[in-house]
Amino acid sequence: MSVPTVKLNSGTEIPQLGFGVFQIPPEDTAAAVAHAFGVGYRHIDTAAMYDNEGQVGQAIRDSGLDRDEIYVTTKLNNDAHGRDEALRAFDESLQLLGLDHVDLYLIHWPLPERGLYVQTWQALEHVYREGRAKAVGVSNFQPNHLHRLRDDAEVAPAVNQVELHPTFTQHELRQTHKELGIATEAWAPLGQGSELDSPTVTEIAERLGRTPAQVVLRWHIQLGNIVFPKSVTPARIEENFNIFDFELEVADMGSIGALDDGNRIGPVPDDFN
Ligand code: NAD
Numbered sequence: 696m697s698v699p700t701v702k703l704n705s706g707t708e709i710p711q712l713g714f715g716v717f718q719i720p721p722e723d724t725a726a727a728v729a730h731a732f733g734v735g736y737r738h739i740d741t742a743a744m745y746d747n748e749g750q751v752g753q754a755i756r757d758s759g760l761d762r763d764e765i766y767v768t769t770k771l772n773n774d775a776h777g778r779d780e781a782l783r784a785f786d787e788s789l790q791l792l793g794l795d796h797v798d799l800y801l802i803h804w805p806l807p808e809r810g811l812y813v814q815t816w817q818a819l820e821h822v823y824r825e826g827r828a829k830a831v832g833v834s835n836f837q838p839n840h841l842h843r844l845r846d847d848a849e850v851a852p853a854v855n856q857v858e859l860h861p862t863f864t865q866h867e868l869r870q871t872h873k874e875l876g877i878a879t880e881a882w883a884p885l886g887q888g889s890e891l892d893s894p895t896v897t898e899i900a901e902r903l904g905r906t907p908a909q910v911v912l913r914w915h916i917q918l919g920n921i922v923f924p925k926s927v928t929p930a931r932i933e934e935n936f937n938i939f940d941f942e943l944e945v946a947d948m949g950s951i952g953a954l955d956d957g958n959r960i961g962p963v964p965d966d967f968n
Contacts, residue, residue: 697939698710698711698712698735698736698737698738698939699711699916699939701878701919701921703830703853703854703878704851704853704876704877704878705823705829705830705831705853707798707829707830707853709738709766709798709799709830709854709878709921710737710738710766711916711920711921711922712736712738712912712916712921712922712923712935712936712938713736713737713738713739713740713766713768713921713922713923714727714728714731714736714738714739714740714923714924714925714932715740715882715923715924715925716728716739716740716741716745716747716751716925717740717742717745717882717925718745718925719745719747719925719927720747721746721747721749721750722750723927724747724750724751724754725750725751725753725754725757726754727926727927727932728750728751728754728755729754729757729758730929730932731932732754732758732760732765734932734933734936735936736932736936737760737764737765737766738765738766738767738768738923739751739755739765739766739767739768739923740768740856740923741767741768741769741770741792742769742770742772742801742803743769743770743771743772743775743784743787743788743803744770744772744773744803748769748788748791748792749791749792749793751767751792752791752792752793752794753793755767755792755793755794756793762794766798766799767792767794767797767798767799768797768798768799768800768801769788769792769797769799769800769801770800770801770802770803770834770856771784771785771788771800771801771802771803771815771819772784772803773803773804773806775815776802776806776809776811776812776814776815777811777814777815778814778815778817778818779818780815781802781815781818781819782818782821782822785800785818785819785822785827785828788800789827795827796826796827796828796829797827797828797829798828798829798830799828799829799830799831799832799853799854800819800822800823800828800830800831800832801831801832801833801834801854801856802815802816802819802832802833802834802836803834803835804834804835804964804967805833805835805836805837805840805964806967806968807840807964807965807968808968809968812833812840812843812844813843813844813847813848816831816833816844816848816850816852817848819831819850820848820849820850823850824850830853830854831850831852831853832852832853832854832855832856832877832878832880833852833854833855833856834855834856834857834880834882835855835856835857835858835961835964835967836852836855836857836964837868837964837965838867838868838871839965840964841855841871841872841875841877845875851875851876851877852877853877853878854877854878854879854880854921855868855872855877855878855879855880856880856881856882857879857880857881857882858881858882858883858959858960858961859879859881859882859883859884859915859920860881860883860884860885860886860890860911860958860960861886861890861893861896861911861914861951861952861954861955862886862889862890862893862954862955862956862957862958863886863955863957863958863959863960864952864955865879866955869918878921879919879920879921880920880921880922880923881915881920881921881922882923882961883960883961884911884912884915884920884922884923884924885908885911885912885924886911886958886960887960889960890907890911890954891907891908891911892907893907893954895950895951895953895954896910896911896951896954899943899947899950899951903941903943905941906934908924908931908934908935909934909935909937909938909941910943910947910951911951912924912935912938913938913941913942913943914943914947914948914951914952916938916939917942917943917948918948918952
């Protein structure tokens with residue numbers, strides 16, 4: 696089953712479904728990523744903060760897959776804001792991954808009170824121009840941070856990776872992304888598991904003979920979001936991949952979107968420093 700891609704403003708294409716490795720302990724990461732590759736995932740989302748870039752790199756080498764078959768995203772840690780610090784952190788991530796380039800490099804959080812994200816972005820522009828990051832983007836940026844980059848930066852972010860799930864749909868932020876030509880990546884696409892008991896979701900799942908996770912992931916795909924659910928359980932890794940042989944009707948898309956009750960799980964980016 697082939698995974699659709701989303702064309703980024705960098706001109707490169709990202710597989711719309713990937714595998715996220717947040718909170719996977721380093722010692723379990725290589726096995727989980729290997730299983731994901733075996734199932735057919737070709738897009739891995741990691742971060743310096745997750746402390747498992749080395750193990751992701753190991754799994755890539757062990758896979759025997761060609762580098763250009765795999766899409767790798769990593770992110771700049773919060774302790775490395777500032778142009779020079781960011782360049783150093785980027786080198787460190789590449790070294791841990793054992794790669795000469797990443798497909799996507801992101802600023803993990805804007806940390807607005809520190810006031811360095813524009814300078815930090817200059818480092819990302821630099822590695823993008825060098826070709827060591829094929830695309831660059833941001834994560835947890837609010838509209839005001841995105842507008843600041845539009846005004847003060849030369850390269851536009853290709854993506855913004857934000858918390859997004861049925862009870863927190865980020866409608867306005869997605870509109871801003873559309874206006875600015877930025878693709879939406881949804882973190883915690885399953886609400887970290889909390890959305891799967893919703894009667895709306897379970898009713899649709901039962902009617903379609905699917906699991907709640909498949910229904911929620913399919914909702915993201917049809918909205919145009921890029922997703923990378925996390926699991927260490929082989930059966931769930933497989934289940935989360937098998938979402939391209941069915942479709943949700945408009946009415947079901949609407950009732951899942953109507954679950955939005957402002958249920959943010961993570962920190963408010965403007966207050967997170
Ligand atoms: P998620 O929504 O992917 O939920 C993961 C949890 O859902 C699992 O731990 C498991 O408990 C459950 N689950 C997964 N598949 C399931 C299935 N088929 N059936 C039942 N339960 C299932 O949450 P996440 O891991 O926080 O987010 C996904 C990825 O997003 C992360 O791995 C990471 O790559 C990224 N992320 C980024 C940020 C950021 O600040 N940029 C923050 C959090 C996560």
